Amino acid sequence: MDPNIFILFFLLLSSVERREAAAPTLCIQDTNPDRCGNISIQYPFWLSGQQQPNCGLPPFELTCRNDSHNPVPVLKLLDFYFYINQIFYDNQSFQLTTSKSADEECPIPYNNITSYTFPFTLSSSNKRVFFLQNCSSSKNLSRLYQNITCPSFRWTAYFGGEYKGPGQLNSDTRSCRLVVVPVLEYSKGNYSERLKAGWLFNWTAPNCTECLKSGGRCGYDESTASFMCICKDRNHKSSCKNTKIARKFIIAGVTASAAFPALVFALGFLYYKHKKRQKLSASSESFDSEDGTKMDGHFQTHIFSYNELMEATECFNSSRVLGDGGFGIVYKGELRDGRTVAVKRLYNKNCKGVEQFINEVEILSLLRHQNLLSLYGCTSRRSHELILVYEFVPNGTVADHLHGDRAGERILTWPMRLSIAIETADALAYLHAVDPPIIHRDVKTNNILLDHSFHVKVGDFGLSRLFPLDATHVSTTPQGTPGYVDPEYHQNFQLTEKSDVYSFGVVLVELISSKPAIDISRQRSDIKLASMAIAKIQNHELDDLVDQDLWSKSDEMGKRMITMVAELAFRCLQSDGDMRPTIKEVLEVLRAIEKGKSDIWTKDDDDDGLMKNKIDFSPDSVAGKWVSESTTPNTSE
Structure with a gap:
């Protein structure tokens, strides 16, 4: 037995008190404000x-x-x-x-x-x-x-x-x-x-x-x-605790350990064996496949052990469940370094699950944007389970606040909803602009999370696809969430950047109406929110579409802005992808609406930009220039 093990063990015990007292305090104590x-x-x-x-x-x-x-x-x-x-x-x-x-x-x-x-x-x-x-x-x-x-x-x-x-x-x-x-x-x-x-x-x-x-x-x-x-000693969750008693226990523990050599020997031996097992485990999990390719090297992300994430989530305790989706359950976790994280545990480790797991890790490990959910790491593909670890976003999803568990709180004011639309569009514009471009393929309010300041974090990239630069579309089996899937993609299996624009159009309608994308309790023609929105906008029935509480609390300028967003959503929901604006153009229009501009530029038939014909927006002008034969939505989704 290496004698350094004993020395290391005693140093670890005796350093506990010092670490407690030396924890950094970034905000300096000052009695004077x-x-x-x-x-x-x-x-x-x-x-x-x-x-x-x-x-x-x-x-x-x-x-x-x-x-x-x-x-x-x-x-x-x-x-x-x-x-x-x-x-x-x-x-x-x-x-x-x-x-x-x-x-x-x-x-x-x-x-x-x-x-x-x-x-x-x-x-x-x-x-x-x-x-x-x-x-x-x-x-x-x-x-x-x-x-x-x-x-x-x-x-x-x-x-x-x-x-x-x-x-x-x-x-x-x-x-x-x-x-x-x-x-x-x-x-x-x-x-x-x-x-x-x-x-x-x-x-x-x-x-x-x-x-x-x-x-x-x-x-x-x-x-x-x-x-x-x-506090003077370290940071606490609610108030400065009396740490003198804790230090006495630590000192007593060190003294007692010194008095029992046999116990020290046993603990030292267990510590040595534990470190050895950790080293072997890390070595085995750092290889993603039989050919020895390192997963963290390939995806540029941290590899967590399954045991570490079991510990972080208290054995995936049901009390820690934040939500579940089509591919897995998300838990709130506490890492050993003190970070609070969201731990996504995939349902199945089959070929489809592995593909989605690798796809999300590969994409998120390469992206950096303030409105995209950050990936902290994952387990190895050869781990007991496939698990993804994200930054923790505390205020739930946009869907929760619009028509979910938190809708009754009525927190999302109109300025907040417009800000959510802008930040989501900004994130999608970034995805479409990277090299190669990325199609999200599952844009929906359940995948738009809100942080402590209600800023957007777009997540869930399991269905995303890297888009070849020299291609106009990618042929793939339609996947996505009912109510958000591009009807053109559903018909011809051709995925384009305009598929995300259609889904974002549904999100815009949700933001102004507070209604879910699919609701079987509505009339048959209105089950799909996209179909309902197109009909209401074409028939100048905006009052029947917009959230009545939102509409009644808005002044004239607010109603004008809501109307302009409705017109923009109508443009995004065109069945013909060529009739839709790009997400970059959508972002430009949203920013102009936020600044209070009353004349927003719309797309001209013979020009690719939004910079041709002025429209003076008002409730009577809704869909005035955007009605076309291609606006009838496909309902076979």
Whole structure:
């Protein structure tokens, strides 16, 4: 027996206490809160560039700007920047504005501010005022509304006063762009003072009380996407624990071990045998086939042992099940290094299962995109079972929130849904642009996951195909989920990039309707959501398609944007693939809709781009130019 084994064993025991005390604390303990100007920055907020990201929650990232008389904290929401005037930590609210200083000239808002993404919501105590901008006709407007003059304006603008709903507007305002914003209070008089005072937002965040009481500082653990309490010794899940008792037990354990040589010898021998078995196991599992090809070398991903994943999921305990799909059950797991992961255990280790397993590993190990699910590793193909290990995405799927278990929470506001559409399209555009291009083949809301900030992570690449650069299509047996499969692919077995566009069109309809892609409880003609959407859009029955709660809570601009997304979905759902836009074009249109552009470019018959004919979108214009003989969907899916 090698005497170094005994030395190593004692070192391992005696180092436990040191490791406990030396665990890194990224967010430095400080009894004095950080400040930006005269505003205290505390959890859940944190200052980018001055603090580590784990000092607060990701959505609460602030930037301290010095472009005015005093430094001002700035919050970014959906690509817009807002200046924070005050933060009220006691009731979880804060006051913000679009104006950066009290002496700013013409503080006119350029975008509607009606609702924002979780965890931020507009306070019910706010009032609303409205402005009319870029009016093509000024007839009678000067008589009805306050004319705003400003040297920097290139267009006419009017202040309309308190906004009570579309009913208070008249035909003279139809040529104007309506902008509705909240204010703390409304009184007739100087509108600029009301805007500079700002409005109130509320926030939702994990409670920090217990951590503060225990002498810790509240923070965020990126590896588990959860709250953590930052203490002097190490990080804890909820509060700083008394680690003195734990250290006494450790010291007692080391002393007792030294007093029992026989026990030490036995443990040392077992440790030696365990390490030897681990080495042999790793050696055998690192080979993917009989020819000795290393799987991790081929796929550029980490190889997990089956036993390690058994341990991570508590023997695949049913209490850890996150969901199941067509190919396997997904469990929540805790790795030995502390990371929280999603562990996908494939149902069968047959030829089809192995093909899907290899296909997903091969594709995901080569991809890097902020809206694609990250693969942490997998088991060897020769392992007891085929298992994939992904990053853990805590907020479920889009399907869960639209028409699943979490639909009743009504978390997904319209801005959030539009953001989900944009990020999903961005991920698909990346897949179609890589060399060689990748066709996802199973785009659906169940495969679109949402992280802690409700950003998109597209997953499940088991059906994906690498697309040859010199090919116009790939002939393959149609596979996918009913309700999402491209009818052209179903008819002629030819897979193209436009197959993903069709599936994404169904996703767009789900986002505006909150209805599932297939529902046998609906009328026969409406069982497939794609068929239902095409019929409703063609017959100008958008009110019957859109989620009534979403529609009723949207202002005029919101309804206009929903209408434009419906038109885009209609274009994606054309039965003829050549009539559909590319996913890159779809992404461009969605981004234009988000920016509030009222004229979106549509595809011209003799041009490949979306840059020819303007359409002034409105409920009456839905499908106006996109109706064609090829719009009748195939229902034999």
